Structures are given as C-alpha cells and as structure tokens.
Amino acid sequence: MTFLRRLQWNDSSVLIHPPGFYIIGFTSLPFVNLYFIFLTFVYVVSVVFNTCVIYIISVDLRLHNPKYIAVGNLAVVDLVLNTCIIPGMLKAFLAKNNFVPFNLCMVQMYVYYSFICMESFSIAVLAYDRMIAICFPLRHGSINTMTSMSCILGVIWCFCLGIPIFSTAIMTRLSYCDSVNVYSYFCDYAPVFRLACNDNTLQWAVASVLSLVILLGPLSFIILSYMSILIAVFRMKSVESRVKALATCTEHLILVAVFFFPVLIIFMVGLLARIKPDPDLRVLSLSLASCIPPCLNPIVYSLKTKEIKSKVLTMFRRIKVQRSASGSTWQCFTIAALSWTALSRLWTAGRDRESLQCPHQHNRGLHYSPPLHLVPVVFVSPFPGSFLLQLDLYLGTVHPAPSRRERVSALVSCFSEEALEWANAVWVEGDVALDHIEEFTRHFRAVFDHPPEGRAAGECLFHLRQGTRSAQEFTLDFRTLASRVGWNDRALINHYCCSLRKDVHRELACRDTTLTFDQLVDLSIRPDNLLVTRGRSEAALSGSFS
Incomplete structure (x- = not known):
C-alpha cells in the first residue's frame, strides 16, 4: 500500500496514517x-x-x-x-x-x-x-x-x-x-x-x-x-x-x-x-x-x-432615503449648519451660568445636568413626549432666549433615524412650521408621539420627590413611572439623584458618578436605611437623657 505513511508510536506499535481520506x-x-x-x-x-x-x-x-x-x-x-x-x-x-x-x-x-x-x-x-x-x-x-x-x-x-x-x-x-x-x-x-x-x-x-x-x-x-x-x-x-x-x-x-x-x-x-x-x-x-x-x-x-x-x-429606510434624496445634499448641509449654530449659541449662553442644581437641592457634588445633554443625538422612538419636555425645560433656562427658528434647529439637531428623515423632508419642502416651534412640535407629535398616558407619566416623574418616604418606597414609584416614559439611563440617573431627600443626596455626593441606574438605586437605599436607623437612635438617646 504505497499511498500509506507510517508513523512510529512508542517502540512496540506502528500506526498507519494515510495521506488523506x-x-x-x-x-x-x-x-x-x-x-x-x-x-x-x-x-x-x-x-x-x-x-x-x-x-x-x-x-x-x-x-x-x-x-x-x-x-x-x-x-x-x-x-x-x-x-x-x-x-x-x-x-x-x-x-x-x-x-x-x-x-x-x-x-x-x-x-x-x-x-x-x-x-x-x-x-x-x-x-x-x-x-x-x-x-x-x-x-x-x-x-x-x-x-x-x-x-x-x-x-x-x-x-x-x-x-x-x-x-x-x-x-x-x-x-x-x-x-x-x-x-x-x-x-x-x-x-x-x-x-x-x-x-x-x-x-x-x-x-x-x-x-x-x-x-x-x-x-x-x-x-x-x-x-x-x-x-x-x-x-x-x-x-x-x-x-x-x-x-x-x-x-x-x-x-x-x-x-x-x-x-x-x-x-x-x-x-x-x-x-x-x-x-x-x-x-x-x-x-x-x-x-x-x-x-x-x-x-x-x-x-x-x-x-x-x-x-x-x-437601515432599509435609510438606504431608500439616501437614494431618493441624492439630489438634496445641499439641504442636508443647511440643516446641519443651522443646527450647529443654534447649539453653539445655546452652549455659550449656558456655559456662563452656574451649574443647574435640582429643585430643593443645594448640595455640592451632584448637579442637575441640562436635559439637552441627557438626550444624546439618538431619538428614542416612540417616546417624544418626555424628550420634548426635557428640551423645552432646558431652553427655558438659556439667556438670551433663542428665537423660534433657533429652537427648531436645536430640536432637529437631536434627531436621528426616522425623525431625522422626517425633518429633512419638512426642511426640503420649506414648510412654514420651521419658523414656529409650536407648529413644528405639533406636526412632530402627530407623527411620532406616544399615547397620552406616556406624557402624563413623564410629567409625574419630572415632579416626583422622595420627601419623607423611605428610599425603597420612592424607588418603587420612580421605577413604575420610568417604565412608561422614554428617558434614557443618563436622564433617569440624574433625575433620580435630584429627587432624593437632602440628607441622602448629601451622602451620595462623594460617590462614584459612573454607576448604572440599578447600582445607584442600591447605593441610595443603604444610606437611607442607615440615616433612618441613626435618627431613631438619636431620638431614643435624647429621650433617655430627658
């Protein structure tokens, strides 16, 4: 069998391996x-x-x-x-x-x-x-x-x-x-x-x-x-x-x-x-x-x-839009330029102001980040209600106040995917709504808005505070509302910090700022329980002395 190759295995046996099969x-x-x-x-x-x-x-x-x-x-x-x-x-x-x-x-x-x-x-x-x-x-x-x-x-x-x-x-x-x-x-x-x-x-x-x-x-x-x-x-x-x-x-x-x-x-x-x-x-x-x-x-x-x-x-829609809008390159550059101009003005005005803090919270270390930065340049469909609320609250703090067209440009700059394609079509058509933020927002809501209960949940979540409740009870309400709105994790983290009680907020001020939302919740419950226990001990001690 000339096609076989012999290999020695120890001294007592010979193995025969063919070149292949x-x-x-x-x-x-x-x-x-x-x-x-x-x-x-x-x-x-x-x-x-x-x-x-x-x-x-x-x-x-x-x-x-x-x-x-x-x-x-x-x-x-x-x-x-x-x-x-x-x-x-x-x-x-x-x-x-x-x-x-x-x-x-x-x-x-x-x-x-x-x-x-x-x-x-x-x-x-x-x-x-x-x-x-x-x-x-x-x-x-x-x-x-x-x-x-x-x-x-x-x-x-x-x-x-x-x-x-x-x-x-x-x-x-x-x-x-x-x-x-x-x-x-x-x-x-x-x-x-x-x-x-x-x-x-x-x-x-x-x-x-x-x-x-x-x-x-x-x-x-x-x-x-x-x-x-x-x-x-x-x-x-x-x-x-x-x-x-x-x-x-x-x-x-x-x-x-x-x-x-x-x-x-x-x-x-x-x-x-x-x-x-x-x-x-x-x-x-x-x-x-x-x-x-x-x-x-x-x-x-x-x-x-x-x-x-x-x-x-x-992805398929984007390819289709790119093919159909191949002659609209100049309009796209116009949108980008106007949006960048509006954002630059907003950023310059906001940078000179003091960092915004949460309502009723004045602790150093945990500041309330402007909602515009909480919503990255990725529009989370289909929840524009809370997105528009965050943007409107931020633009209301900028001085001098931006014009209506600048507000529209700032809003468009935060769009992506389907929302950006829609805005591109509106801009190319030269719709009069571009000069009226209220009209533009109404058109936007008509296309992308989620059910009314989602907007109501966003309003409730924005005004939710811990107050005298325990952190566990507050977190339960917070999670329930958060599941019905479209805020991203960064927005939830910052608003959760702002909504905590003053003493819990102070305890978290020196902690790591790169925590996930679940880690932050666990971290806030522990100091809240410790503070409650400490308050009871001090009350019992003062009662014994009296």
Missing part, C-alpha cells in the same frame, strides 16, 4: 446537484443574515444586554458551523474534488464538533434567559446581568472548545489500513474511526458519551426550563398575561424543534429500526439537520425580535 456520499440519489445548489443558497442566506445580526448587535448600544449577547453568540456559532461544513461539501460533491488531507480532516472534525456543541448549549442559554424573564420578572435585571451572562458563555466556549481536543487527539492513535473512503458528507467522527484496523473501543465510548452530553444535556435543561415556565405561567391570574408570556417563547421552541428533533429521530431510527435505512438517505438527513438550523435561527428568532427588526427596517 475520500469523502464518499450521495452515490445513488438522483438530481443530487440540485441539492448542492440548494445548499449554496442556504449558505449565502446563513452568512448574510447571521452577519447582519452580529453587525446590528455590535453597533447598537441599546442591544448590549444579556439577552442580545446570547443572541449574538448564537449568530457567531451559526456562521462558523455552516462555514465549516457547506464549502467542503460543495468542493467534494459539486466540484468533484473529494480528497481531504489527513490533518485537515482532523481539523474539520474538531471544528464541527466544537461548534455543534456550542450550538446546542447556546440554544439552552436562550431557554435560561426566557426562564429568568418569566419566572423572576422583578429580579430579572439583577439575576441575568452582563457579568453572569458573559461568565456562562465563557464557560460554554471553554468546555466546547476543550472536550473535542481529547476526542480528536485519540483518533490519531488508530491505524487506517483497510480503506480511506469515508461514507458521509464530511470527515465525520464515527465513519472515520470505523475505518481503523486496530481496536477502536475507546473512540466508540467517547463518541457515545459526547453525543449524550452534547444533545441530551442541553435538551434536558431546556425541558426543565419550560416546566418551570409553565408553572409560573399557570400561576398568573389573567389569561391575557399567560398568552403574552407563552408567546415570547414561540420562536425559541421553533429553534429547539428544528435543531434537536431531526437529529434525535435519525439516531432513534438507526437504533430501533429492524431494517437499516438507506445510507444515502441517512447522509442526506444528517446534512440537512446540520446545515438548516444555522440558516433558520436568525430568520426565525433573531430577526423576529422587536429591537433587531426595527433596526433592520431603519
């Missing part, structure tokens, strides 16, 4: 080339949609949360998994170049089983996110944090990248002297070790154990998660709440069914069926079960989420 499959299926053209389409769709999901999550700061970190992780795994399999299949069966070098075969085997393991565990992580969101809605933000999700994903990556190292390394301890034809669609683990002419018991045992760990482990966790979800859902009083909670799990259940059920059915048929299925049909079923889920995951789950869907629609 020939991937043999789909030998009796008619019109098999149409199947590989279909796989080409599947691969293109998988690359485009998964890359789109990864890009959107990476550039949109609003999606940097535990749920979308898990979704982005699944997109990365899907992209690598299909890239590992489909190009090799097209090369072997469509281009008729089915020879794979020995080392490359081992690498493909390692990458495939590493990322099929990650695929399984990533779907289980999404089930964990659903379980925490439904079973512990009030503690979801404190349990499922960025740190905890990053640790979970880190452990999964280490496990899934580490375990296949051992299973792939022991394949090099086999001698392949019988045949070099692998009957599969890639360098699959079981079809390769069956070609060995020495004892492959260890490889068979490792394959069996890893199959149970990779498939049944995450699937068991998913089943337990949904049992917990069902228990929590049936404890809800209203039918509408139950339906709404279960509806959030529909897309994930589709992922579970698409990934786990075909593979389990194929293995069960192979184990229990008295008549073995046709080998070509088995290879076809396994290849579909491996290649279709990474293509469907972003379509069925990721792009169905409200945040990602709105971002994709915004």
Whole structure:
C-alpha cells in the first residue's frame, strides 16, 4: 500500500496514517446537484443574515444586554458551523474534488464538533434567559446581568472548545489500513474511526458519551426550563398575561424543534429500526439537520425580535432615503449648519451660568445636568413626549432666549433615524412650521408621539420627590413611572439623584458618578436605611437623657 505513511508510536506499535481520506456520499440519489445548489443558497442566506445580526448587535448600544449577547453568540456559532461544513461539501460533491488531507480532516472534525456543541448549549442559554424573564420578572435585571451572562458563555466556549481536543487527539492513535473512503458528507467522527484496523473501543465510548452530553444535556435543561415556565405561567391570574408570556417563547421552541428533533429521530431510527435505512438517505438527513438550523435561527428568532427588526427596517429606510434624496445634499448641509449654530449659541449662553442644581437641592457634588445633554443625538422612538419636555425645560433656562427658528434647529439637531428623515423632508419642502416651534412640535407629535398616558407619566416623574418616604418606597414609584416614559439611563440617573431627600443626596455626593441606574438605586437605599436607623437612635438617646 504505497499511498500509506507510517508513523512510529512508542517502540512496540506502528500506526498507519494515510495521506488523506475520500469523502464518499450521495452515490445513488438522483438530481443530487440540485441539492448542492440548494445548499449554496442556504449558505449565502446563513452568512448574510447571521452577519447582519452580529453587525446590528455590535453597533447598537441599546442591544448590549444579556439577552442580545446570547443572541449574538448564537449568530457567531451559526456562521462558523455552516462555514465549516457547506464549502467542503460543495468542493467534494459539486466540484468533484473529494480528497481531504489527513490533518485537515482532523481539523474539520474538531471544528464541527466544537461548534455543534456550542450550538446546542447556546440554544439552552436562550431557554435560561426566557426562564429568568418569566419566572423572576422583578429580579430579572439583577439575576441575568452582563457579568453572569458573559461568565456562562465563557464557560460554554471553554468546555466546547476543550472536550473535542481529547476526542480528536485519540483518533490519531488508530491505524487506517483497510480503506480511506469515508461514507458521509464530511470527515465525520464515527465513519472515520470505523475505518481503523486496530481496536477502536475507546473512540466508540467517547463518541457515545459526547453525543449524550452534547444533545441530551442541553435538551434536558431546556425541558426543565419550560416546566418551570409553565408553572409560573399557570400561576398568573389573567389569561391575557399567560398568552403574552407563552408567546415570547414561540420562536425559541421553533429553534429547539428544528435543531434537536431531526437529529434525535435519525439516531432513534438507526437504533430501533429492524431494517437499516438507506445510507444515502441517512447522509442526506444528517446534512440537512446540520446545515438548516444555522440558516433558520436568525430568520426565525433573531430577526423576529422587536429591537433587531426595527433596526433592520431603519437601515432599509435609510438606504431608500439616501437614494431618493441624492439630489438634496445641499439641504442636508443647511440643516446641519443651522443646527450647529443654534447649539453653539445655546452652549455659550449656558456655559456662563452656574451649574443647574435640582429643585430643593443645594448640595455640592451632584448637579442637575441640562436635559439637552441627557438626550444624546439618538431619538428614542416612540417616546417624544418626555424628550420634548426635557428640551423645552432646558431652553427655558438659556439667556438670551433663542428665537423660534433657533429652537427648531436645536430640536432637529437631536434627531436621528426616522425623525431625522422626517425633518429633512419638512426642511426640503420649506414648510412654514420651521419658523414656529409650536407648529413644528405639533406636526412632530402627530407623527411620532406616544399615547397620552406616556406624557402624563413623564410629567409625574419630572415632579416626583422622595420627601419623607423611605428610599425603597420612592424607588418603587420612580421605577413604575420610568417604565412608561422614554428617558434614557443618563436622564433617569440624574433625575433620580435630584429627587432624593437632602440628607441622602448629601451622602451620595462623594460617590462614584459612573454607576448604572440599578447600582445607584442600591447605593441610595443603604444610606437611607442607615440615616433612618441613626435618627431613631438619636431620638431614643435624647429621650433617655430627658
């Protein structure tokens, strides 16, 4: 056998490793080339949609949360998994170049089983996110944090990248002297070790154990998660709440069914069926079960989420507007120039004034930042009511007072996405509302405004103060109102600080200013409790002396 290469293993054994293997499959299926053209389409769709999901999550700061970190992780795994399999299949069966070098075969085997393991565990992580969101809605933000999700994903990556190292390394301890034809669609683990002419018991045992760990482990966790979800859902009083909670799990259940059920059915048929299925049909079923889920995951789950869907629609609208407004470049520059002029005047006037402090608060260290800076140059649709309130309150403090057109320019400078496109169209048409802030705001509200209760919540939140209440009671009211308005985190943090009682505000003045809103709430409750305890002790002490 001149095509074999001999390698010495210790002194007592000789291992025979061929230069490579020939991937043999789909030998009796008619019109098999149409199947590989279909796989080409599947691969293109998988690359485009998964890359789109990864890009959107990476550039949109609003999606940097535990749920979308898990979704982005699944997109990365899907992209690598299909890239590992489909190009090799097209090369072997469509281009008729089915020879794979020995080392490359081992690498493909390692990458495939590493990322099929990650695929399984990533779907289980999404089930964990659903379980925490439904079973512990009030503690979801404190349990499922960025740190905890990053640790979970880190452990999964280490496990899934580490375990296949051992299973792939022991394949090099086999001698392949019988045949070099692998009957599969890639360098699959079981079809390769069956070609060995020495004892492959260890490889068979490792394959069996890893199959149970990779498939049944995450699937068991998913089943337990949904049992917990069902228990929590049936404890809800209203039918509408139950339906709404279960509806959030529909897309994930589709992922579970698409990934786990075909593979389990194929293995069960192979184990229990008295008549073995046709080998070509088995290879076809396994290849579909491996290649279709990474293509469907972003379509069925990721792009169905409200945040990602709105971002994709915004991108398409922006492209459409850029094409239709290619002749309106001068108008866009005019908007930018006028907006910059107005903002420069506002900033110059406001810089000479003393820093604005919260009403009824005069402590040094925690100042009330002007609302214009709390709303970055990203318009948070669909909540313009509170946005306009913050801007109007700030412009009312600027002296000399800006003109109506300057107010409109300042307002437009804070727009982005759909709001900026709308303002561009209004500016190009030369609408008379540009010289009247009230008319411009009315038109703006007619297009983008949210329901009246949102505006009422914004007004209530702006005037909310702790007073004599405990910080816990005040925080409960604050969070309830904050959930119904469109203020961003920076605005909520500054207004929360301003609304605290004077002594609590003083205690927080020397603390870290880079805290998140949840950290700030926890930090404010502790000194409030200490101050209450201290006040009771002083009262008891003064009473004993009297």
